[in-house]
Amino acid sequence: MKSNIYQWLGISMLTMSLMLAGCTSNPSEVTTGITSENDKGSTSKVLSAEFDAEDLDSNWDEKSSKQIALNGDSITTSASSGVFIEGTTVTIALPGTYVVSGELNDGQIHVKLENNGNVKLILNGATIHNEDSAAIYVEKAGKTIITLAEGTQNSLSDGSDYVYEDNADEPSGTLYSKDDLSINGAGTLIVNASFNDAIVGKDTLKLVEGTYVVTSVDDGIIGRDVLAIRTGKYTLDVAGDAMKSTNDNTEELGAIYIVDGTFDITSGNDGIDSIGAAVIENGQFNIVSGEGSESKIDETTSAKGIKSATELTMYKGTFNVDSADDAFHSNGNVNVHGGQYSITTGDDGFHADSALTINDGVVQINGSYEGLEGNQITVNGGNISIIASDDGVNVAGGNDESAFGGRGGASFATESDALLKITGGQIKVDAKGDGLDSNGNFEMSGGTVVVNGPEDNGNGPLDYDGTFNMSGGTLVAVGSSGMALAPSEISTQAALLMYYTETQAANTLVQLANEAGEIIVAFEPDKTYQSVMISSPLIEQGQSYTLYSGGQTVLDDILNIAEDTTGSLGNKIVSFTLADKISYVDANGITTSRGGMGGFGGGMGGGRGPMGGRSDDNGEMPAMPDGEMPTRPEGTNGEMTMPDGEMPTRPEGTNGE
Template sequence: MDKYITGSKVGILLLCALLMSACSTNSTTTQSEAAGTAAASATTITQHGAVTGVQLASAKLSDLVTFDEEDSNTTWTADQSTEIALAGTSALVDGTGAESKDGSVTITAAGTYVLSGKLSDGQIVVNNQDEGTVHLVLNGVNITNSDSAAIDIKEAGKVIITLEDGTENSVSDGATYVYADETTDEPSAAIFSKADLTINGTGKLSVYANYNDGITSKDDLKIMGGTIEIKAADDGIVGKDLVAVQDGNISITAEGDGMKSTNDTETDKGFIAIAAGTFDITAGNDGIQAETSLVIDGGTYTLVTGGGNEKGEVKTGDQGQGMGMRGGRGQGTGDQAPGTTGTTGTSTSETKPETMPETKPEIPTTEASTTATTTESETPSTKGLKAGGDISLNNGTFTIDSADDAVHSNSNIAIADGEFNIKTGDDGIHADALVVISGGKIDITKSYEGIEGANIEISGGEAHVVASDDGVNVAGGNDEATVGGGPQEQDQFSDSASNMLTISGGTLTVDASGDGLDSNGSITMSGGTVIVNGPTNSGNGALDFDGSFEQSGGTLVAAGSSGMAQAPSDTSSQHAVSMTFPQTQEAGTLVHLEDSEGNSILTFAPSKSYQTVVISSPDLKDGGSYTLYSGGTSTGSEANGLYTDGEYTGGTKVVAFEITSSVTWLNESGVTTANTNQGPGGGGGGNRRP
């Protein structure tokens, strides 16, 4: 697991053990000492699970990249610049530092160059040997090249492309490139740079990349603003060392990846950092893919990858098998419901498109791209947000429709804020190591598994999860997916006592056909509200853990089938009640629990049919007397099936009881004991305590 820990700045920030004494460094602590401390904490997390006191902090864009004054420079004057007037197959150069010959314009000196007009079959070449800054102002240009890049930056210290205010600019290349010899494969994009490249301004740029990529930099690529529309035969925007976006309105239709970074040899490079902007990306492969780390501070994102969730791989989970594809129930010590008759249930070679016209065409679907292959694998990666290292999402609005995982990290994910609307053919949020959710609003309306990681910590925010298999799945290992392509074998997780689901705050609502909360290790809950609906088949449980479920706070209500039902462990400091009904209850039938004085403890309307309900609340007291009702109505305010305030009436009394232990097992006859035998569906019997 250590291979997933990077030495990058974002990795250091994400993996700092904030509450451990090692991170209480004074002002004399060196940067290398701090990095060493963070790396040690990272190893502890990956090897030993969610250690008490270890937290995942969110990195910011400013921790990774700096936008300097030159990046924002859009000013120019006619008397201090060279004017290049494009005229069909030639160009008129007024000033120094540039030469027009045979339909191409070559810039050989630092300075400012203002381009206008149309070049029907030519090229803008930057070859500045003195390593100075070349400032290209696109002042209403249309540049087409039939057999190479439209803009080819061979050498420069830095190139800044300004999209002049109020102008529309377009560049396009040919469907095939002619190279000097067989050993050359550059340029490879309609706008290609071997130097640091910055794009700024408020104008518009349309890029039609018929051969390969839209905009590529072999060094740093920064976008400060403007409206950029790209249609690419492969990737839309590529930066080797980094892609950093301060703002802009970016629209990409790509047969490959939408935006990507590619440096996989230097851990402090190969990242993507976005401060703000609007992003509309339709990609045949991944939407936004960072080779190392991905940090997003804000912006609005609409991502469709691999043709959308409907194109996802058809999977079957642990539907009634006890042990499914992703690690089902093992030898556990958690409490299991009394055995009753439960409900039943069913268990690269890439194709290049035709030459693109100079005017922007209609946006095509990417359905055909889902059949494309890579040299390493017949299955392309089709994730929404993806990183080989850590992902830190600090804010933003995300609408993701992905064939594969919507948010995927080969390391850790930290979500601090933002709004997420997710439909996916696989996982909603997946990290090979740690997922931390401390804020935001997450709405996963379709997934195979909703939230998955080796360890998961939820301390804030509001999450709604709909999953065809497990809603929240904690398991050790990784899914074998690579960043730039390669094997796509799914989620070969293993059981481990170190795996932990930790809930200390926020609201989590789960609708699962598999297990609701599934931990191949243990669960701890000290705060927050957790609502689980489902499963309806007895081969799964609303709660499923192999170790223990220690609850000391918060409100828990979990309704589902009875065959594999579990409740919090009897070592919990907060009391819980587990009710098993003699028959399956219809969806929407209220469950109401009140004390002997008529005070409501909880009123809940499960959204699916159910036979068991587990309730844990701080209002449940040792020695208290309680009555459980079924049916009826409530005048209270309803949210996610849970009612607050109002008056409950019309229900049928099911059972009255007293609490004398941490977990009270109930049926219609009164207090009973947990069954030490496994229910239908197999797995996990033995060490279940009554």
């Protein structure tokens, strides 16, 4: 393997440099292509990958090439030396170019060079089946390049039981290479793996182009040290992982890098599974893992869409993911710089044990347990829509033990650096649990966020354990009132939290107008609600406002919100003057009572079970002594005190997570 195939450098930004060669008839012509830079993500490593001229050269000289003809139950060759035929096994012992064509009923192409060197295999309409071993086995070569001749269909298959000599356990895949392997060419390769894996590179595996149709009783495509894909069309239907890297001996190994391509993946386990970093520049990805979001998997099974053990980064691309487990997962950081995402998942949409950063892109999480989850979540841009059966956005500490085994159900302890930070973008949340939940601090300085929170009082539209500093942007959060919170009093931007005595109907316009009758903010909640929290740069401390229900105005099609707009006002609910930066309002105007509980803040959800420490299985609040409600002491930001100094009791069967 080349020592410079990729390298890690300790700096504060992720810079990716690719040396890509154009598909040219002159293999000496190499062009450098893509350089992508992360200027806002929280990553610390650099990955560069190289496709050299040999990888990209799909041409060959017919006159100087050696022919290998497959004739059903026999093999012939034009080579006078370096090729040995024994029955239906042909062994290539010298470097060179070999053109393989025809059909082999039960045999093998075996590459075992006497000395170091490169072999180029041209599959020119070759069909190879081996009943008890690999169809193509590269045992020893400096590098092997397989070219799929343009316009040809090539097929490899094996039987369900391999026969090994002595204590050997290799090969264990239909196409198996112990050294560097590159596959190029505009032809088609069909691989049916009945024993174990389909395409295995025990060193570096590069797929440059071509059409691949892979079925496997276990994994599909494996690059142990590196799996690098430049382009191509891939259809994989496998019982295990569709694409993966496996070398975890050092942090320099085990990476997956995808420049472009079309990927249609159906996997019993993970769609893409990188034991190291995973970087996707572009591509079209359609992934169904673990039979999709509606399926039930046990705690020892991992059925994620795309996952990495260290760092997962997407720059562009279209991703349609239906996963039983997390759609996008990293044991370290997840970085989203762009792309189009349509996600349905039985667990999290995006999960990072460390930092999740979204700089741009269109993210639609159409169904999830929790939409975004990480120890630190930063949204700098993009358009994000989340539907969650628990929390829409959940910030907490600790590591997800489900990452590279099963999904697990572990609780996560709160860390002091847990932070939800929103600086830009548009976010819409529909959550049955907490809408935005930070088991640490919360900062918002820009962007527009609309939260349609829970309808039960066991959760709140907003939940945070530390402080919430609101300094910019527009935030509207509606939902139940039992645990409703406003930003902290350290905020520099004004906010109000309105409590209703009765549940309000969904799909009815809510308008906030200033003293002149100008509409400052208007929005239409998607669900019933009993509290409304509004913060906008247009709201000023010391000014008077009126809250209306009904009326008419034009709203944004996605967020159902409008600012500084015109229209007809509805029915007046209440008028008030914002004497404080953070004001609390009810039907009578400004109030000093702050209503609901808040402050429970559970840890990260480890699975689809009940929300630890926040409610029972029916979404009810923990029981209070004598049925009383807790009160908040003056000057607090959502901290709780219980009647007579007592603590709430947890429902039977909960573990307090």
